[in-house]
Amino acid sequence: MCARCRRAGRRRAGASRCGVAILAAIELRGLTRRYGERVALADVTLSLATGQTLAVLGPNGAGKTTLLRLLATLLRPHGGVVEVLGHPLPKENWAVRGRIGLLGHEPLLYRELSARENLALHGALHGVTGTRRSEELLAAVAMERRADEPLRTLSRGMVQRVAVARTLLHDPALLLLDEPRANLDPAASELVEPLIGRASGRTRVIVSHDPAGVLAEADLVLGLVRGRVALLAGAAELDAAALTELYR
Amino acid sequence: MSAPGAAVAPRTHVVLAALLRKELRVELRSFEAVPAMSLFSVTTFVLFHFALSRNTLSGDLASGVLWVTLLFAAMLGINRLFVADAEQGGFDGFLLSPADRSALLYAKALTLLAYLVVLELVAVPAFALLLLGPALWPALPGLLVVLALGDLGVVVIGTLVGALAVRTSVRDLLGPMISLPLLVPVLLCAARASSPVLAATRAGPLPLRWLVTLALYDLVFGLITFAVFDFLLED
């Protein structure tokens, strides 16, 4: 039972709702999301067990980012059932927020503030007390030396590393990564691997345009074309050819 | 492999303090809003001097000029209020956290109030120096009361309209276009309330009728803003 559910007075014993070892980290049944009259996501159904990695592939505008933002409780589903970390969305957004780490194209950091100040703000928003965790992460992404300079003076790669530290500051149970390796040079990629890579042991959803690369890390692969599920299979059964066919 | 325990949901005042610290730092380092507002107000007084070709003002005219200037200077603050959050992903960063949504409303309202107070620290003395006929000192206590209530009105409407207009394509136009009509009652009550205080002969008493109306207006729109603000964030 996570701390928040206990505090919220959830006494229903044995409820799968927030049992610690919940089976499926993500459960989608017939998920739909519209953009005005057009469909952004139509009838997406999948189940991702805790600790596994889902790779989401597909041409631009297929709804990959929409799916990611929806899982991050930033977008409301228009239809279907969405359960993240055992909590149905959007009814129990509160229980899921703070347990999700979103790393997207935007670092979600203030350029005028330094890395430490940004992490302090993010920590306060998430109820993370003390600076032990943020110092640890700054060291992990090798940014502790330039942690007090405003971010606007840092390079895009460095900001992305601080963004990785932000994503992990509140120790999320689920990582949502939108092309995490963009803007990262090989050395930096190596550095963040234990944090957001397979080695981190967290449940992950990765949106990527590099089928071969992501195939190695994924347990489950979802192919989206114009918002519809074009392909949903275990990574083992797929090869790069099937994936490139997706982009034709 | 148990799911890592979630951090307990943060208490609102902790979040509020963090947001205010951020606002203070961002403003002190980028100096976007406050200097512009203060300079704008002094320049506007000079414009009024030439436009009305009057060396000193008092009574209705003085309070009118003062309040119109403060209102337009406030427009600059309202336009800048949410820009940093909209452009640098501040909204998403905040929405991802379990923090209470209205903490952002309180933080932004207090920030706008701080903008206005600093603005008035510059504008009111400048006004007294440049245009005000009667002495400022006897009028100051009454004027401060009206300024306080007027600022509340501007803060309530400004925060709501600032959030409404910031993520649109014509934000600098839409902000003032929507907030000015909504602020007319605030301007009306504030100007009527402060005109006897700035009277030429002796600083007269504050008209209670306008103060009460202004306070009620602030209260009603404060409740409305509180009720609808969250809908501006959720997607």
Place this chain on the structure above:
Amino acid sequence: MIPLHDAVPYVAAAYTVFFALILLYLAIMSGKLGRIERELGELTELAARRGAGAGDRDEP
């Protein structure tokens, strides 16, 4: 109390403005109706072509 014949033009003006406004509004709305009608025409034609093209299913 302004004399009768002075008042008539104002009253007439007010009522004509009222009706003119309503008629203008109806004109705009009928423009929209025209557009809907034209688009429907296009679609029925598309459906007919689609129906003929398919050939096997008998279109209702």
Place this chain on the structure above:
Amino acid sequence: MYGKRLRTLALTTFAALTLTLVLAFFWAPNDADQGFLQKIFYIHVPLAIVTLCGFIYGGVAAIAHLRTHDSRWDMRSYVAIHLSLVFGVGVLITGSIWAKGSWGVWWDWSEPTLVSFLLIMLLYATYQPLRFAIEDPERQARYASVFAITAGAFVPINFVIVRLSTAYLHPRVLGNVSANLPGRFQVVFYLSLVSIALLWITLWRYEMTSKHASAQLRALRRLLAGEDEEQLPRRSAVPTLSLETASAGSAEGGGGAR
């Protein structure tokens, strides 16, 4: 589904309006001090009242939209405000004609209804630009509803405060003219109020029917032409109806409207 009772509604409105005109001009006596000019009163004041109620209904529909996330409420709010804006223009013009007739000036700051109406129109004139400035249809609808609620609350408050300020200057007799009208005036006034309200409702349903028809037309086009051929939706302030909810609730739609 909105067109069902439209014809009967239109006929009743037509009958009510003609009856009002006939009674206003041939049955009601001339006013003691305003004379024949007072006839404008039968158009101007009911139009103002109906327009204000239209704006307030726009706010109520917006509240329903925010609570239920149902795009039909957003459409109702949009059409109500759009129509009230058109009526509001009528109020301002007839008001200034009346001011010209009775006080010799096209605009009179001491007439509270005119002043507060100008303010309300200035505020609601930003409704369309606000909608047009937001591209994402979902967010457009939500921001428009937030605006409609705030502006809807502003309408009565502003009416009171402006009346407070002008009456404070020099009280006008016109303030409560509709209250102490002798018999015949009162009958014609309320009849006119009812008929203009009916007119507003008829036009509202008429526009709802038209908007709903074009929404279904676009859906039909998507079905026939398939997804890809459909070009990017051009930006518009008009709300988009998500038809699943709309068609699903068609039975309710007819009854529930207004």
